[in-house]
Amino acid sequence: MNFYAIRAIYLFEMARTGRTLLQSVVSPVISTCLYFVVFGGAIGSRITAIDGVTYGAFIVPGLIMLSLLMQSITNASFGIYFPKFTGTIYELLSAPVSYVEIVLGYVGASATKSLILSFIILATAGLFVPLQIAHPLWMLLFLVLTAVTFSLFGFIIGLWADGFEKLQIIPLLIITPLAFLGGTFYSIEMLPPVWQTVTLFNPLVYLISGFRWSFYESSDVGVGVSLAMATLFLATCLVVVWWIFRTGYRLKT
Amino acid sequence: MQSIIAVSELSKVYASGFQALKSIDLDIRPGEIFALLGPNGAGKTTLISIICGIVNASTGGVTVAGHDIRRDYRVTRAMIGLVPQELTTDAFESVWNTVSFSRGLFGKPANPRYIEKVLKTLSLWDKKDDRIMTLSGGMKRRVLIAKALSHEPRILFLDEPTAGVDVELRQAMWEVVRSLRDSGVTIILTTHYIEEAEDMADRIGVINNGELILVEDKNELMRKLGRKQLTLQLHDPLDTIPDKLSAYGLELAAGGVELIYTYDTQGEPTGITALLGELQQAGIRFKDLNTTQRSLQEIFVSLVKKPA
Ligand SMILES: Nc1ncnc2c1ncn2[C@@H]1O[C@H](COP(=O)(O)OP(=O)(O)OP(=O)(O)O)[C@@H](O)[C@H]1O
Ligand SMILES: [Mg+2]
Numbered sequence: 001m002n003f004y005a006i007r008a009i010y011l012f013e014m015a016r017t018g019r020t021l022l023q024s025v026v027s028p029v030i031s032t033c034l035y036f037v038v039f040g041g042a043i044g045s046r047i048t049a050i051d052g053v054t055y056g057a058f059i060v061p062g063l064i065m066l067s068l069l070m071q072s073i074t075n076a077s078f079g080i081y082f083p084k085f086t087g088t089i090y091e092l093l094s095a096p097v098s099y100v101e102i103v104l105g106y107v108g109a110s111a112t113k114s115l116i117l118s119f120i121i122l123a124t125a126g127l128f129v130p131l132q133i134a135h136p137l138w139m140l141l142f143l144v145l146t147a148v149t150f151s152l153f154g155f156i157i158g159l160w161a162d163g164f165e166k167l168q169i170i171p172l173l174i175i176t177p178l179a180f181l182g183g184t185f186y187s188i189e190m191l192p193p194v195w196q197t198v199t200l201f202n203p204l205v206y207l208i209s210g211f212r213w214s215f216y217e218s219s220d221v222g223v224g225v226s227l228a229m230a231t232l233f234l235a236t237c238l239v240v241v242w243w244i245f246r247t248g249y250r251l252k253t
Numbered sequence: 254m255q256s257i258i259a260v261s262e263l264s265k266v267y268a269s270g271f272q273a274l275k276s277i278d279l280d281i282r283p284g285e286i287f288a289l290l291g292p293n294g295a296g297k298t299t300l301i302s303i304i305c306g307i308v309n310a311s312t313g314g315v316t317v318a319g320h321d322i323r324r325d326y327r328v329t330r331a332m333i334g335l336v337p338q339e340l341t342t343d344a345f346e347s348v349w350n351t352v353s354f355s356r357g358l359f360g361k362p363a364n365p366r367y368i369e370k371v372l373k374t375l376s377l378w379d380k381k382d383d384r385i386m387t388l389s390g391g392m393k394r395r396v397l398i399a400k401a402l403s404h405e406p407r408i409l410f411l412d413e414p415t416a417g418v419d420v421e422l423r424q425a426m427w428e429v430v431r432s433l434r435d436s437g438v439t440i441i442l443t444t445h446y447i448e449e450a451e452d453m454a455d456r457i458g459v460i461n462n463g464e465l466i467l468v469e470d471k472n473e474l475m476r477k478l479g480r481k482q483l484t485l486q487l488h489d490p491l492d493t494i495p496d497k498l499s500a501y502g503l504e505l506a507a508g509g510v511e512l513i514y515t516y517d518t519q520g521e522p523t524g525i526t527a528l529l530g531e532l533q534q535a536g537i538r539f540k541d542l543n544t545t546q547r548s549l550q551e552i553f554v555s556l557v558k559k560p561a
Contacts, residue, residue, distance in 0.1 A: 002327070008357030012346075019345055087341030091400070094305040095358045096330040252309050253267060 005097040009105025010112075013079050017113050024075075025117060028067045032121050035063055036128040039185065050187050051218035056129040061212040062184030063125070068118050068143065069150050069179055069204070073171050076110035076154030081161050084251075093252065099245035103155065110151035111144070118143055132215065138223070139214035145230045146207050152237035159250050178204045183212075188220045203233060255319075256280035257408060257439050258304065263313035265299055265463075273299040275463040276313065281408075286430070286440045288454035288471075290447065292557055296463040297443045298338055301410050305335045317408070331359055334406030336397045338413045338443075344386040348377055351385060352399045359404035371399050374429055391418045398429070409433060411442040415449065427453060447553055451475075461557045475546065483514040483525060485532075486541040495535050501528055512539070 017024045040056030047055040083089040092102065125131060133139055161167040182204035188196050199205055200221075210226025213219035219226070244250070258281035265274040273296045281287050289297050302308035304315050306326055315322045317329035343351055352368055372378045375395045380388060385396060394414065401409060411430070415423045430453065434440055444450055450457055450471075457474055459467040467474075490509035501524065504513045516523045532539070 002360040004357045004360050004362060008354050011357075012354050015350070016345075086343070087337075087339055088343055090307050090335070090337050090341060091355060091358065093307045094330060094333070094335050096327040096360055097358065098327075248309060252307065 002097050002101050005095060006101050006105045006108070009092075009102065010109045013075075013106060013109030014112070016079070017075070017109075024071075024113065025120060028071065028117055029120060029124055032063055032067065032124055033128075035059070036125065040128055050190075051216065053216045053218065054129065057131070057216070058187075058212075059185055060122070060125045060129060060131065061215050062179075062182075062208050064118050064121050064143075065146065065204070065208050065211050066179045066184055067121055068114050068146055069175055069207075070171055071114035071117050072110055072147050072150035073154035073157065073175060075113050076107055076151040077158035077161065077167055079106045079110055080155055080158035081167055084158075089251070099241075103152070103241060103245075107148065107151040107155055110154060111147040114147045114151065115143060118147070134217045135214040139211065142207065142211040142214060142226075142230065145227075145234060146211070149230065149234040149237055152234070152241055156237065156240055156244065159244055162250070175204075178202050179208075183208050183220055203229065206230065207233075255283070257283040257318055258441075259316045260300070260304070261314055263300070263303065263315060264311050265296075265303060265308065266311045273463050274303075277460075277463075277465050279458065279465060279468065281439060281441060282456075283439055284434065284437055285455040286434055286442065286453055288450035288457045289441065289443045289460060290450055290457060290553055291443075291460035295460045295557075297460055298412055299463075300460070301335070301412055301441070301443070305333055305410060306330055327360075331404065332407045333410065334401035334404065334408070335410045336394075336401045336412060336414055338416070340390060340393050340397070340417075342385045342393050342396055345384055347382050347384055348372070348388070348396055348399070349381040351396065352403050355400040356403040359406075361404045367405070368399075368403060371402050374432075375399050376425065391422050394418055395422075395426075398426075402433075406438065408439045408441070411440065413443050413445065415444060415446060423449075459553065459556055467556060480515055480517055480546075482545050483516065483528075484543050484545070485512040485514070485539040486510060487512055488538040488540050491537070495537075497535060498528075498531060512537075 036056065036059075039059055044055035044059070049055065050058050083092060122131070157167065157170050181199065182202050183199070188199050188205065188209075191199065206221060206226045206229035209220040210223050210230065213223045213226070258279070260277055260279040263274055263277040264272065266272045277300060279300075289300070291297050299308060303310045304317070304322065306322060306329075317332055320328045322329045346354070349368070349372070352372065353363060353365075356363065356368065369378070372381055375398055377392065377395055377399060380392060385393060388396065394417065398411075398414065409430075414426060414430075418426065427449070430440055430442075442450075442453070454471050457467075457469055457471050458465055484506075487510050491505060491512070492509060494503050494505060494512075501514055504515075505511065506513055514525070514528055516525065
């Protein structure tokens with residue numbers, strides 16, 4: 001293992017966040033605050049409690065997940081796309097580093113960043129609604145699993161993208177709708193039966209549901225199922241990354 | 254002498270179907286400066302990129318110090334430093350950070366004193382805290398060299414290191430290259446300034462259309478392919494070359510006051526003695542004479558112009 005290389009990549013990526021602190025941290029925090037003002041305060045006060053949880057509190061896990069997903073994807077996809085774009089990738093390709101080390105560096109940094117951000121949002125949420133976390137370890141497990149999985153996913157997007165539009169299109173066209181329709185703002189029991197079934201094909205339902213369970217012990221699907229699905233996504237992303245590197249896809253000509 | 258880099262039957266066909274390298278065989282000797290010449294698109298960068306691990310070979314193989322570049326990539330890549338042709342640098346990083354980053358990437362523990370030495374040698378020390386985007390092109394080029402040297406490589410590839418670098422800086426750069434060579438580093442460079450190859454290189458390779466058409470010791474090359482010209486400054490200008498001298502293929506220049514004789518240094522005899530004798534007989538007097546060797550530039554042009 002080339003630990004110096006993993007460290008170098010990791011610190012390089014973390015320093016990049018440091019430079020763009022405003023976009024990386026401040027803007028997600030502000031948008032979360034806005035969600036709370038609008039949905040938690042203004043609208044939420046007129047919505048009845050779901051499973052005994054006030055609406056403001058109910059949306060906290062979903063909002064954290066939403067930011068976590070978006071940030072993981074953005075961090076990791078930009079992290080690897082940028083060197084491809086500027087050409088500095090030559091150095092990475094000519095260095096004595098294995099693919100595992102490259103992934104550890106980039107995905108590790110991306111996951112770290114989005115985890116830190118999740119905690120900041122959690123703390124921000126605590127200012128608006130009383131928080132209770134029934135199973136902190138489960139919560140942590142879901143956070144880490146999701147951060148790593150979607151950082152890997154972002155990494156894949158970054159490798160695949162050959163333009164800035166492509167970089168933004170997947171989070172925008174796929175992740176945002178799936179996250180909104182995945183039970184961030186409602187319990188899927190509130191949907192008509194047909195849509196409840198359709199929703200079960202939305203992978204994010206399982207992540208949000210499991211994560212919410214770790215807070216309030218109420219969930220749309222069993223926590224075991226959520227965990228299994230989260231692990232499955234992680235495995236899928238790992239396989240795809242492994243295949244990409246094996247074939248040199250879009251990295252080497 | 255065992256070669257430090259051995260390229261054998263190396264070919265590259267790009268995804269577009271374009272064959273950039275055609276069965277290249279090349280041995281680089283430890284400690285030499287090897288200059289790779291060739292017109293635009295000849296395949297120089299492709300060859301370097303394959304050896305460094307940036308481009309996959311289609312067929313054939315490369316070993317570095319006896320290690321296969323694919324199987325033992327950790328060993329071979331750790332030995333190599335690369336200065337790419339394009340000025341590709343980070344923008345927002347400081348000089349110091351980007352050079353330290355390279356060292357870490359190549360698996361070496363931090364060594365601020367060594368980095369300091371490298372930056373000082375390349376006259377970058379006073380820029381160490383500046384962001385790379387604020388540097389001039391020539392400075393960025395030196396940052397790339399510093400990055401390539403950051404992990405103390407045994408082999409250094411310089412892909413057109415002097416493109417866009419002013420004369421003074423170019424001299425300084427070659428000083429660095431010479432001192433690296435003196436410390437035992439093997440250097441492979443490409444350049445379009447042929448005088449540079451003539452000045453710097455121990456051996457020269459010429460690549461054209463993906464084929465290595467020549468690899469020679471520089472001095473040997475200049476001797477073998479070199480032609481010399483004898484220029485005679487005449488006392489009285491000539492209108493025409495006397496018929497008696499037509500066998501020598503002489504040319505008149507400078508309004509008839511210069512007589513030029515081109516001969517092959519390999520030729521035995523060169524014909525100089527005979528020519529001078531006949532000139533005397535013809536009553537043509539000269540006040541001065543000098544000889545010039547054909548430059549590598551001309552040798553090169555004549556090589557790559559040859560129809561394939
Ligand atoms: N990624 C690629 N896909 C397809 N063709 C390529 C690719 N990279 C290079 N080529 C082609 O391969 C040939 C050799 O390119 P290369 O960059 O090795 O030339 P070079 O000798 O370095 O030229 P120059 O002096 O201009 O730097 C060129 O014809 C080029 O168009
Ligand atoms: Mg080139």
